[in-house]
Amino acid sequence: MAAITSPHAHEGDAHLHAHDDDHHELGFWQKYIFSTDHKVIGIQYGLTGLAFLFFGFCLMLVMRWQLANPGQAVPMIGGALQSIFGTAAFAASETGAPGMLTADGYNAFGAMHGTIMVFFGIVPIAFAAFGNFVVPLQIGAPDMTFPKINMASYWCFFISCIFMLISFFVPGGAAKSGWTSYPPLAGIADSAFLTFWNGQTLWLTGMVFNITASLLGSVNFIATIIQLRAPGMTWMRLPFFVWAQFVTAFLLLLAFPPLEAAGIFQLMDRVAGTSFFMPTGLVVNGNVAPWAGGGSPLLWQHLFWFLAHPEVYVLILPGIGMVAEVIANNTRKPIYGYKAMVGAIFVLAFLSFVVWAHHMYMTGMGAAVAAFFQTTTIMISIPSVILLTALMITLWGGSIRFTVPMLFAAAFLPMFGIGGLTGIPLAFNATDLYLHDTYYVIAHFHYVVAPGTIFAIFAGIYYWYPKATGRQLNELLGQIHFFASLIFINVLFMPMFLQGMAGMHRRWYDGGAQYEQLSKAVVLGHTGLEWNTVISTAAYLLCLAQVPFIFNFFWSMKFGKKIGRNPWDSTTVEWDAPSPPGHGNFDKPISVHRGPYEYSVPGADADFTPQTDPPANSKAPDQDANTNSQSVEKQH
Amino acid sequence: MQIPYEVTSRPDTGLWNAKLGIWLFLASEVMLFGGLFSGYLFLRLGAEDGYWPHGLLNVPIGTFNTAVLIASSVTIVLTWANLKMRNWVMAQRYLLTTILCGLLFLFIKLVFEYPEKFAHFGAYIKKESTAKYEAYLGNEHARSNGLSPRYEISGHLEAVEVTVAGDRAPLATFAEKNKLKLVEHPAGGEGHGANLIKVEGLDHKAGVSPAKMEKMARIPGVTIEKFELALDPGNADPSNPANDRPHFWHQHATDKIATIDAKDVSWASSFAPKHSSYFAIYFTITGLHGLHVLGGVIVMAYFYLYGGKLYRKNPEHQANRIEVVGLFWHFVDLVWIFVFPIFYLL
Numbered sequence: 001m002a003a004i005t006s007p008h009a010h011e012g013d014a015h016l017h018a019h020d021d022d023h024h025e026l027g028f029w030q031k032y033i034f035s036t037d038h039k040v041i042g043i044q045y046g047l048t049g050l051a052f053l054f055f056g057f058c059l060m061l062v063m064r065w066q067l068a069n070p071g072q073a074v075p076m077i078g079g080a081l082q083s084i085f086g087t088a089a090f091a092a093s094e095t096g097a098p099g100m101l102t103a104d105g106y107n108a109f110g111a112m113h114g115t116i117m118v119f120f121g122i123v124p125i126a127f128a129a130f131g132n133f134v135v136p137l138q139i140g141a142p143d144m145t146f147p148k149i150n151m152a153s154y155w156c157f158f159i160s161c162i163f164m165l166i167s168f169f170v171p172g173g174a175a176k177s178g179w180t181s182y183p184p185l186a187g188i189a190d191s192a193f194l195t196f197w198n199g200q201t202l203w204l205t206g207m208v209f210n211i212t213a214s215l216l217g218s219v220n221f222i223a224t225i226i227q228l229r230a231p232g233m234t235w236m237r238l239p240f241f242v243w244a245q246f247v248t249a250f251l252l253l254l255a256f257p258p259l260e261a262a263g264i265f266q267l268m269d270r271v272a273g274t275s276f277f278m279p280t281g282l283v284v285n286g287n288v289a290p291w292a293g294g295g296s297p298l299l300w301q302h303l304f305w306f307l308a309h310p311e312v313y314v315l316i317l318p319g320i321g322m323v324a325e326v327i328a329n330n331t332r333k334p335i336y337g338y339k340a341m342v343g344a345i346f347v348l349a350f351l352s353f354v355v356w357a358h359h360m361y362m363t364g365m366g367a368a369v370a371a372f373f374q375t376t377t378i379m380i381s382i383p384s385v386i387l388l389t390a391l392m393i394t395l396w397g398g399s400i401r402f403t404v405p406m407l408f409a410a411a412f413l414p415m416f417g418i419g420g421l422t423g424i425p426l427a428f429n430a431t432d433l434y435l436h437d438t439y440y441v442i443a444h445f446h447y448v449v450a451p452g453t454i455f456a457i458f459a460g461i462y463y464w465y466p467k468a469t470g471r472q473l474n475e476l477l478g479q480i481h482f483f484a485s486l487i488f489i490n491v492l493f494m495p496m497f498l499q500g501m502a503g504m505h506r507r508w509y510d511g512g513a514q515y516e517q518l519s520k521a522v523v524l525g526h527t528g529l530e531w532n533t534v535i536s537t538a539a540y541l542l543c544l545a546q547v548p549f550i551f552n553f554f555w556s557m558k559f560g561k562k563i564g565r566n567p568w569d570s571t572t573v574e575w576d577a578p579s580p581p582g583h584g585n586f587d588k589p590i591s592v593h594r595g596p597y598e599y600s601v602p603g604a605d606a607d608f609t610p611q612t613d614p615p616a617n618s619k620a621p622d623q624d625a626n627t628n629s630q631s632v633e634k635q636h
Numbered sequence: 637m638q639i640p641y642e643v644t645s646r647p648d649t650g651l652w653n654a655k656l657g658i659w660l661f662l663a664s665e666v667m668l669f670g671g672l673f674s675g676y677l678f679l680r681l682g683a684e685d686g687y688w689p690h691g692l693l694n695v696p697i698g699t700f701n702t703a704v705l706i707a708s709s710v711t712i713v714l715t716w717a718n719l720k721m722r723n724w725v726m727a728q729r730y731l732l733t734t735i736l737c738g739l740l741f742l743f744i745k746l747v748f749e750y751p752e753k754f755a756h757f758g759a760y761i762k763k764e765s766t767a768k769y770e771a772y773l774g775n776e777h778a779r780s781n782g783l784s785p786r787y788e789i790s791g792h793l794e795a796v797e798v799t800v801a802g803d804r805a806p807l808a809t810f811a812e813k814n815k816l817k818l819v820e821h822p823a824g825g826e827g828h829g830a831n832l833i834k835v836e837g838l839d840h841k842a843g844v845s846p847a848k849m850e851k852m853a854r855i856p857g858v859t860i861e862k863f864e865l866a867l868d869p870g871n872a873d874p875s876n877p878a879n880d881r882p883h884f885w886h887q888h889a890t891d892k893i894a895t896i897d898a899k900d901v902s903w904a905s906s907f908a909p910k911h912s913s914y915f916a917i918y919f920t921i922t923g924l925h926g927l928h929v930l931g932g933v934i935v936m937a938y939f940y941l942y943g944g945k946l947y948r949k950n951p952e953h954q955a956n957r958i959e960v961v962g963l964f965w966h967f968v969d970l971v972w973i974f975v976f977p978i979f980y981l982l
Contacts, residue, residue: 142637145653219660227641227653253664261671268920273910276675276917280684292760292903294687294913299678303671584637 036147042133049124067511114179137574140230140590163206183277232592244321262303319456331398404478408459419447440500471560484545691882708737758790774874846906
């Protein structure tokens with residue numbers, strides 16, 4: 001390493017090998033706030049993402065109250081909500097109680113629920129947090145290739161978070177045009193307010209920063225995985241999670257910029273008065289709208305979905321990666337069909353760029369174009385099925401340890417399966433025309449993302465928490481969290497399929513109360529409206545089920561069971577670092593000698609052989625600590 | 637802690653980190669400008685016949701700017717080559733030349749190109765009223781020669797005629813503040829009788845800028861009735877075959893004045909982004925391209941001013957940095973190679 005000529009080379013070496021007795025300790029701000037350490041940035045992303053995930057969930061709880069009890073004030077906290085979010089979002093109900101969600105407020109909460117969950121919750125956690133924390137450790141790197149850009153990425157993201165949060169408190173409230181922001185509705189939204197200081201414009205500005213952050217992050221991820229793999233870490237020895245992050249980073253890198261272009265167009269429409277998405281002769285409230293016209297609302301949909309379909313795979317691929325790690329570790333078996341899975345995610349990523357218009361069957365695109373997108377969409381189920389099947393077969397014949405991460409990972413498989421299979425009717429033009437924009441769609445993608453990706457995220461948190469903190473999360477609380485979540489999340493989303501097929505539209509503010517056919521449609525003994533109450537109750541209980549997790553998360557930081565380097569007896573490289581790893585990650589030089597999942601190798605001493613074990617003399621894991629300290633001695 | 641392969645190449649990939657990083661960044665930039673250019677395609681293909689203008693930009697200036705950017709791409713390569721040969725003084729000279737070329741490009745864009753657009757004025761005539769303005773539109777000529785119809789009358793806004801309901805004081809105050817002159821009962825204002833007021837510039841040459849016209853229209857009670865503009869050659873003499881095709885050299889507005897009734901106009905403004913899809917996409921793409929030029933100039937200026945310290949410690953590292961910024965600079969140049977034909981020539 002000293003061969004690399006740089007003014008800081010000497011100082012750098014000291015950092016790499018002796019982080020325990022670091023001579024010039026970084027100050028608090030540089031160590032925990034403006035840190036360039038990938039682990040700190042990962043944790044920053046994770047905590048911010050979890051906070052937003054919970055915030056987005058709470059927005060939905062308020063909406064669910066309105067759907068089950070249209071026109072009634074939110075009990076207990078209604079007054080507080082009204083004073084926080086203002087009278088644009090909440091008003092007094094007929095009985096005079098404060099805190100009834102208004103139609104505008106419902107639209108704002110709905111739009112922000114979608115935006116926050118996708119761009120500020122799942123992607124920051126599944127991709128940025130786990131990717132930052134785990135990927136360099138798993139490939140045996142000291143950090144990301146561009147630590148400063150990594151920090152810039154987080155702070156760009158942070159600025160975008162600020163934009164989204166303050167947009168709740170500007171006149172008129174947050175963006176109200178759905179997370180898809182379709183023009184011309186989104187173009188004319190909030191035009192009564194100041195040019196910049198309104199929900200929709202702040203939403204666009206926030207998104208531009210968010211996209212910039214993910215661009216900086218994805219360049220870093222790809223460069224790190226290509227450049228900083230430890231000696232011996234060949235491509236086919238990468239853990240599957242790293243492959244998943246690698247492909248995800250490419251999706252973000254290439255799919256997000258068109259949305260940035262679209263965001264800039266829409267900002268121009270709103271701020272400079274251009275007509276990118278404003279058609280000729282647009283009439284608003286009986287007046288000709290003050291735009292020159294000549295634009296095309298469809299252009300937005302194309303650019304938006306060109307991002308937003310790959311985005312679906314950005315949401316799910318890191319989840320599949322985490323689940324693969326946890327399943328291999330807890331079945332004590334190599335994952336089945338590793339190479340096929342790697343191939344499958346590449347095919348998946350490629351195909352995800354040519355399916356976007358299946359979100360636009362309702363735009364009258366014509367049979368030939370629809371047929372093309374139908375075909376590609378159905379093709380994409382092939383790699384998806386390869387992934388899911390490979391993970392299922394991995395379970396076969398394994399002596400499964402049902403640890404908490406494994407419970408979540410195991411539940412991920414059928415949940416993601418339900419989400420995937422219910423997507424097939426939406427892929428076909430003919431059935432989609434009927435199901436489009438109903439609760440069926442809501443249920444479908446929530447099965448993919450909520451009990452799918454979020455369960456994978458929980459699996460990842462329970463699995464890597466010991467590495468990040470040096471302590472384990474409480475097992476019993478974890479089990480309570482898991483079983484309660486599993487039950488309530490299914491009660492929450494399963495009836496939505498029924499409601500959707502009965503014709504309930506996804507944007508009905510009153511839950512369909514004024515639509516006769518929904519209150520008459522009886523499914524499984526309940527009318528459509530009665531299901532609203534069932535679903536909302538399940539949502540509140542699901543919120544309650546997160547309490548053990550939140551408590552566990554903070555309590556275990558201080559009081560959790562202390563663990564060593566490798567509490568799960570895992571093979572991958574991150575478990576060779578101390579828990580928590582110091583700046584520079586490893587206290588000995590890393591070299592990799594085998595594939596990622598050498599579990600239960602016949603003839604081996606233990607039922608797992610770490611990737612870093614030299615081939616000739618495999619050692620028992622409890623000797624690791626000794627060898628490590630010796631190698632540190634040698635270095636000095 | 638030291639990140640490996642910051643300066644030297646990793647043997648199996650043959651790359652140092654930043655070189656890979658910049659190529660990835662450029663891949664994403666290709667998608668960004670790809671999105672923007674696809675917006676151009678979508679708008680242009682979707683534009684109704686006659687609503688996509690040709691020949692509005694100043695081609696000689698654009699050609700000159702193209703040459704400036706291409707020259708700067710050569711000099712940045714020479715900077716890198718000289719650094720590789722450890723020839724610091726020459727490298728600095730070429731780097732400075734590159735920076736100056738970048739600044740010259742921006743200067744020309746901001747001083748000679750953009751402001752001119754905001755001072756120019758165009759009014760789209762409603763389809764049902766085009767016959768009334770046949771003398772300026774020349775659609776008969778266009779039809780018989782197989783050309784696209786004309787819907788726009790453009791030129792230099794000399795004056796506007798307005799009516800005022802109620803108090804005239806706000807308009808008078810506005811006129812005084814903005815160096816405008818109010819003329820009551822102008823000749824030819826029969827239709828509106830005594831109400832009509834002609835607003836023109838104190839300085840006749842300046843006329844009424846389109847921005848002032850828009851501000852005036854927002855004064856309560858003021859209604860714009862007529863536009864008086866000095867016509868562009870295409871509208872002044874629409875049947876002249878010389879005006880069928882865009883001109884290479886920039887054409888100034890003629891002395892011929894046309895009066896257009898505001899009620900016959902579907903949209904009138906300066907050649908600002910909001911004027912039409914064409915100017916919207918023109919300003920968006922060239923604006924973002926300009927920001928990229930500015931970003932490159934800032935980074936190169938930093939390397940020019942502070943690169944010496946690194947060069948003395950590790951010249952290869954400095955050469956690598958210039959290589960990275962050079963790759964970016966070539967990309968910015970390449971974008972312009974697409975921008976120039978699609979906006980100036982096609």
